[in-house]
Amino acid sequence: MTDSPELRSHLETFVRELIATQDPDGYMGPFLRPKRLLGSGLWDVWGHYHCLLGLLLWHAETGDVDALAAMPDASATCSAAPSWTAINGCSMPAPRR
DSSP: OOSOHHHHHHHHHHHHHHHHTOOTTSOOSSSOGGGTTTOTTOOHHHHHHHHHHHHHHHHHHHOOHHHHHHHHHHHHHHHTSTTOOHHHHSOOOOOOO
């Protein structure tokens, strides 16, 4: 990913802070409950996709189990949106075991 210790340290902090913002129901985003995911004029799922992809790639790079553990909750939240299929249809690297 990077040979820069400063960037890696920044990314470690960023991932910890991202996970800390996750709502107990798995939601990772800026909108209040009534507008989450499918609120009028929103495409909130796009942000979730990028959070999930980032967490998956971070886990693949570092083996960070916390990043992987945050994904099922966020995925479950996104699956509540009937028109959402992006994460299921894209090609992503398999997580490290």
